[in-house]
Amino acid sequence: MKSRDQEYRELFMAEALEYYDAMSRHLSELERNPQDTEALNELFRLMHNLKANARAMGFVDMGEVAHKMETLFGQIRGQERTFTGSLVQLTFGAVDTLGNMIRAVGAGQESADAHVLLDNLDRLIRGEEPVQAAPEQTTEEADADAGRKLELSDLVYIPVKKLDNLLNLVGELVIDRDRILTLAAELGNAALQTTAQHLFRISDDLQYSVMDVRLVGAGVLLNKFPRVVRDVAAAENKQVELTLAGQDVQIDRNVLQLITDALLHIVRNGVSHGLEDAATRVAAGKPAVGQLRISALTERDDVLIQIQDDGRGIDTEAVRQKAIRKGVITAEAAALLDEEGVWMLLFEAGFSMAEKITDISGRGVGLDVVKLAIDSLGGQLRVSSELGKGTMFTLVLPTSIAVKGALLVELDARAYAVPLLHTDTVLALHADEIFAVGGLLMTRVQEENVPLVPLRQLLYVEGDEPLPRATRADLPADDTLHQVLVVSYNNRRLGLIVDRFLRQQNIVVKPLSKPLDTIDLFGGVTLLGSGQLCLVLDVPALTRLFLTKRP
Amino acid sequence: MNKRILIVDDSFYMRTMLKNMLTDAGYDVVGEAANGQQALEMAVATTPDLITLDVILPDNTGLDVLKGIRQQQPDAKVVMCSAVGQETIVNEAIENGALAYIVKPFSEERVLEIVGGALQGDGPRA
Secondary structure, X not given: OOOHHHXXXXXXXXXXXXXXXXXXXXXXXXXXXXOOHHHHHHHHXXXXXXXXXXXXXXXXHHHHHHHHHHHHXXXXXXXXXXXXXXXXXXXXXHHHHHHXXXXXXXXXXXXXXXXXXXXXXXXXXXXXXXXXXXXXXXXXXXXXXXXXXXXXXXXXXXXXXXXXHHHHHHHHHHHHHHHHHHHHHHHOOHHHXXXXXXXXXXXXXXXXXXXXXXXXXXXXXXXXXXXXXXXXXXXXXXXXXXXXXXXXXXXXXXXXXXXXXXXXXXXXXXXXXXXXXXXXXXXXXXXXXXXXXXXXXXXXXXXXXXXXXXXXXXXXXXXXXXXXXXXXXXXXXXXXOOHHHHHHHHHOOXXXXXXXXXXXXXXXXXXXHHHHHHHHOOOEEEEEEEOOOEEEEEEEEEOOOOEEEEEEEEEOOEEEEEEHHHEEEEEEEOHHHOEEEOOEEEEEEOOEEEXXXXXXXXXXXXXXXXXXXXXXXXXXXXXXXXXXXXXXXXXXXXXXXXXXXXXXEEEEOEOOOOOHHHOOOEEEEEEOOOOOEEEEEOHHHHHHHHXXXXX | OOOEEEEEOOOHHHHHHHHHHHHHOOOEEEEXXXXXXXXXHHHHHHXXXXXXXXXXXXXXXXXXXXXXXXXXXXXXXXXXXXXXOOHHHHHHHHHOOOOEEEEEOOOHXXXXXXXXXXXXXXXXXX
């Protein structure tokens, strides 16, 4: 992982080499035409910048040479002297010396002693002749100069827009690649199949290389928070100690961009609602200073960002009552929710835990912006909390936005893709593992009752009418296995009954275009290798649909 | 709301260092301009709370840029940035409404002190 010092060093080097090349060029121009004010201005500016940057890096000699050169070019610009005679020779030598110094930095070596050059530059500035018109140079060095290689900077700067474009192109390429693979298999031509396999590997490498270029350290965002927390804590009159961790965890720059507001909201919320003031904390036997921790970590292909406080925790009953009062949920539905289900209500539109609206935690805008941002990325939000002990929010984010791992399922001979981020587990259930409760089919998954619903019913049946009440009698009497894909969203699990599982593969999701983009059950569309279009299921929307239509 | 800052400097290295210092301290760097033309355009487009302005730029002097910015936005808060040796321009900049100047190479504390002071409406200072 690159440290910031190392990053500065690389930036310095890249720019210094650029400056050096430009100096050499402008110096030649100035030699040809001493009246070339543009070249003169540029030389002055470049020396000025190199001086400032070298001093900031602590390269004293380099800064000094550049400083004296700047002064000399300033004198020429101010028409106190002309670019002639010994001055010409000495400045060429000085630029070469700067070049050597820069290269020495790049190679991690000490640069040669520069005091002779510095003395001579001083003499020139005072209007005297340099002691030795030519800088000391042995034949060996002269040979080395003549045979010097041209060097270009090792670093390029790329606007994010260009990277976006590159990623889109790779996405298109991957789709065509899959198509060619399938065609090759269908045609059964061995040579074509070998070439297609090769194409597969290369484009896979290309895709990961492009994704890799877009990664930045999570610290880019996390490091903004000390100030945010300080401000909120001051405004709320609270004592907060913030710890950051995982700044080096790599994540796509655009993913980070998309969650900036969400994270800001959660952190502000944590300070203003999660943590208590000092007096309350002390009364509760806690240290006066509240702890807030923001950390990033990698879990499989995802990046987790966790915001943890040691505050009062979520009062589940208060949230439940308030959600009912605000009309976010009916009393009946609220009564059925478990603890985690209630906590997720915090992220519903129209719910705002603060009784009074403050500047800090937003003006009526609640944590629902958090859910919107995470959903748009196909991410997940988890909450855990213990009353009196604290709360932890976890954002589960994809490392990259371009390519998603997905599970392909089949329903009536048609393939649908479900992003892996929302898949929990797959089950093949015998009829006796399924039971019916309150008109719903259920099964046990890891000690938890998970409702089952035929995907067919969610996708095919229009209108707002509740789903038909299900009983075990609906299940076929034979011993067919029921294929169930358990998806999860907001701590809530739902078993979708499908015809069969096809395979797992990486897909490039394209948004649905108008007028289909208003159908929220589908997060987009992807093209399979067979050339077949495949709809990508939107698990949050499916879950919501199920909740509104459950019998 | 974090204070929004526009950085004007023709050195990418300088801009990066300034940006890191400012973002670490919780400011939002809303733009980075590498020359006078960009600086004027971005000052209009982003209406920052504060502009850090390098004295020597490729297409223009920082002084001209300062005048241009203050013509567009008379209340714009501008802090000059310069390595030693440009005191004349800096003094002229202060006379033309710049609030303070930062001497390169700068320390993080110094930058934050001057930027913070300028944002709180301190008068000219060095």
